[in-house]
Amino acid sequence: MKDTKLFFLLFAGLLVLLSGCGGGAGPRETAGDYLADAVAHMNELDGYEFQLSHGGPPVYVDAEGQTKFVNATGHFVSPDKASTKVKISLGSIVAEISVISLGDTQWGSNPLTGSFQELDETYTYKPAKFLNPETGFFTTLGDELTDVALVGEEELEEMPGVTLQLLSGTLPGEVISEVSYGLIADESAEVDLWVDTDADEIHRVLFTDPATVDDEEPSTWQFDFWNFGETVDIEAP
Amino acid sequence: MRRWATSPGFKVALIAVPIFIGALDLTVVSAVLPHVLLDLELPFQTGMDDAAWIVSGYLLAYSVSMTFMGRLSDLYGRRRVYLAALVIFGIGSYLAAVAHTWPTRLVLRVYYLFARGRPDISFLSLYVLIAARMIQAFGAGTMVPVGMAMVGDIFPSGRRARPLGVIAAVDTAGWVVGHLYGGIIVRFWRWQTIFWLNLPICAVAFLLIWFLLQEVKQTQDAGKMDWTGAALIALSLTLLNIALGSGAEGSGAAALDELQGLPPYVLPVALISLVILGIFIWWQGRVKHPLIELSLFKTKHYLPASLTNFLIGIALFIAIANVPLFINSLIATSAEQGAWESGWMLSSLTVPMALAAVPGGWITDKRGYRFPSLVGLMMAVVGFGLMTSWTQDVTYPTMALHLVFTGVGFGLTMAPVAAAVINASPAEHRGTSSALVIIFRLVGMTIGVSGITTFGLRRSEVLSVKLLSDAPDAAELARVGVEMTERVISETFIIAGAIISLALIPALFLGSNPPQEQSGSK
Numbered sequence A: 001m002k003d004t005k006l007f008f009l010l011f012a013g014l015l016v017l018l019s020g021c022g023g024g025a026g027p028r029e030t031a032g033d034y035l036a037d038a039v040a041h042m043n044e045l046d047g048y049e050f051q052l053s054h055g056g057p058p059v060y061v062d063a064e065g066q067t068k069f070v071n072a073t074g075h076f077v078s079p080d081k082a083s084t085k086v087k088i089s090l091g092s093i094v095a096e097i098s099v100i101s102l103g104d105t106q107w108g109s110n111p112l113t114g115s116f117q118e119l120d121e122t123y124t125y126k127p128a129k130f131l132n133p134e135t136g137f138f139t140t141l142g143d144e145l146t147d148v149a150l151v152g153e154e155e156l157e158e159m160p161g162v163t164l165q166l167l168s169g170t171l172p173g174e175v176i177s178e179v180s181y182g183l184i185a186d187e188s189a190e191v192d193l194w195v196d197t198d199a200d201e202i203h204r205v206l207f208t209d210p211a212t213v214d215d216e217e218p219s220t221w222q223f224d225f226w227n228f229g230e231t232v233d234i235e236a237p
Numbered sequence B: 001m002r003r004w005a006t007s008p009g010f011k012v013a014l015i016a017v018p019i020f021i022g023a024l025d026l027t028v029v030s031a032v033l034p035h036v037l038l039d040l041e042l043p044f045q046t047g048m049d050d051a052a053w054i055v056s057g058y059l060l061a062y063s064v065s066m067t068f069m070g071r072l073s074d075l076y077g078r079r080r081v082y083l084a085a086l087v088i089f090g091i092g093s094y095l096a097a098v099a100h101t102w103p104t105r106l107v108l109r110v111y112y113l114f115a116r117g118r119p120d121i122s123f124l125s126l127y128v129l130i131a132a133r134m135i136q137a138f139g140a141g142t143m144v145p146v147g148m149a150m151v152g153d154i155f156p157s158g159r160r161a162r163p164l165g166v167i168a169a170v171d172t173a174g175w176v177v178g179h180l181y182g183g184i185i186v187r188f189w190r191w192q193t194i195f196w197l198n199l200p201i202c203a204v205a206f207l208l209i210w211f212l213l214q215e216v217k218q219t220q221d222a223g224k225m226d227w228t229g230a231a232l233i234a235l236s237l238t239l240l241n242i243a244l245g246s247g248a249e250g251s252g253a254a255a256l257d258e259l260q261g262l263p264p265y266v267l268p269v270a271l272i273s274l275v276i277l278g279i280f281i282w283w284q285g286r287v288k289h290p291l292i293e294l295s296l297f298k299t300k301h302y303l304p305a306s307l308t309n310f311l312i313g314i315a316l317f318i319a320i321a322n323v324p325l326f327i328n329s330l331i332a333t334s335a336e337q338g339a340w341e342s343g344w345m346l347s348s349l350t351v352p353m354a355l356a357a358v359p360g361g362w363i364t365d366k367r368g369y370r371f372p373s374l375v376g377l378m379m380a381v382v383g384f385g386l387m388t389s390w391t392q393d394v395t396y397p398t399m400a401l402h403l404v405f406t407g408v409g410f411g412l413t414m415a416p417v418a419a420a421v422i423n424a425s426p427a428e429h430r431g432t433s434s435a436l437v438i439i440f441r442l443v444g445m446t447i448g449v450s451g452i453t454t455f456g457l458r459r460s461e462v463l464s465v466k467l468l469s470d471a472p473d474a475a476e477l478a479r480v481g482v483e484m485t486e487r488v489i490s491e492t493f494i495i496a497g498a499i500i501s502l503a504l505i506p507a508l509f510l511g512s513n514p515p516q517e518q519s520g521s522k
Helices: A002-022 A031-044 A137-144 B008-039 B044-051 B053-076 B078-098 B102-115 B121-154 B161-188 B193-212 B227-249 B256-261 B266-286 B294-298 B302-331 B335-367 B370-387 B396-424 B427-467 B474-508
Strands: A047-055 A067-077 A081-090 A093-102 A105-109 A116-118 A146-154 A164-171 A189-196 A201-208 A220-226
Touching (some): A031 A146, A031 A164, A031 A189, A067 A093, A093 B008, A093 B044, B008 B044, B008 B078, B008 B193, B008 B302, B044 B053, B044 B121, B044 B427, B053 B078, B053 B227, B053 B427, B078 B102, B078 B121, B078 B193, B121 B161, B161 B335, B227 B266, B227 B427, B266 B294, B302 B335, B302 B396, B370 B396, B427 B474
Antiparallel strands (some): A047 A067, A047 A220, A093 A105, A105 A116, A146 A164
């Protein structure tokens, strides 16, 4: 009987110890923890480089269906500056347009002369606003992404030797309409995120248009981020 | 073994086919370049100058390998070096076909390991393609002098002239029809097909040469390879290309009359290239087994003919590069249509050029080197003059007429210039001389493509600043774009005409008597 009492005392003590390990500010357990930490870190960064690219059927950025979006690559400097090169395809040539974004004001370059003109409000591509740490993309991801799950470890082809955690979740369609020029259906979209959980850096975010998810070539929008913490001077042209 | 398979004629054909394919790939890309730019998503503003290296890189590696790989075959055996060249060409073709896939991803991974950054994938794919093209060209260029030397091994000394002429003609024919071939390919398939098609041809040629040319006597020279000379000439030509090509990278406005706007390193690099060329010439005079026999240049007609040939190379490539550019920019409504119509239109230049080489030879036999050379060069000057009148409204028959005139002019000069060089050489150096005829033209073409790309891009910058208002609308952009392209291309034809006019000077020093009466002929 004495032995039985001692056994229960030890067992109870072990349970207390184990429960103590899982509580408070200890190691992260859920995909949501990883996401929250990564979002907080991305919003704290002084700057980074990014690329937005599109996969699947072509996306036209003009009403006439002549100008095809190729990709946009640039540098974001917190809280509201961005310098981007936007590549578009005009029939048989590819052209590059520079876009400088300072807060709500944006300038775009003429593809022939290289001279800048101020862009009006209707220009939908607004990277400085989109990546704003207070109200932008990462904050939205942290707040709105649901069904967040840890899929497993993965390595991106562009980053050999770096193991990332692949997270997945679902995001309301209206949140991403700004980047997709309204082309992704206005319904929940599948989102995959590749996160370096040691550094809390989000390296890639991939949206898949739910309307095309079963297609042979689904429509996808991919955000890549690198050179975390790096800033450049971005001034009005 | 069947008798035909061992006949010298069949062996020459066997050697000539890969040479033809290699030469075909020299110009084939100019027809498909718009497709390459589009597929690799290279913007026209920043991608054009780098993309020109797809053509000039091939020309450069082709010319460089021709300067010393013939000598290497003297030392290690012709069949062995020819087969190695075939394998190199095949590997380069495969890499060019898949450049944008695993090779680019591999480079991307290696880049990350060292630099931890993300290079632009479009440009990375382009650089991989350029590297693949240069590997291809190294093999293709090697096949020309080694193939010529193999012909020398197959035929006795008195019967070599005709098969050597066949090899030289096949090489020329290859790059003459390259554009048309490219146009036809992209009409029906993707541009990578051009490179895929090389692989079975290389494989069959490899096996046939492996088995059928085993009995050919292979002389192996006991001398040494002049690696120093090879490195010097390769370095000199590469630097010259970089200097000429890099002029397009400057951001400031500049045209021919505003050369102070060129990047500051262009002039020093060009000067270093010339200094290294000088060292190469000095070294060739000093070394026991030179790559190029300098004494050849002391023989009558050799220097003026080589100089004429070099200048023809520059002007010829201006036409070859700018006719597709004109059609693609101002006439064609799609890249496929542009490639197809450019190919046919360039045939109006290159086919008459090849055909006129025959009467050029006849006239040379009767009237000497000078007369057909001068007539041909003057016709080419007039032809370029006519081409400066082209606008967006020009019709294809008019363009064809002007190109035929220019092509006949070029064609008339081919035989006298080549014959002047080869006949001026002692019998034991005729193989080298034959290769040098091609090398001088190729070096001219390399300079032509680099220089004209630089000029075209910088002149476009100047004109766009001059012609556009501060806030142009779409209609103004379209109108100015057309006017700018018309003017730039017209100006390049003026430059080509001026270069050909310059070629009249050395051509005046060519002999005016029939070759058999020339003192230098043997």
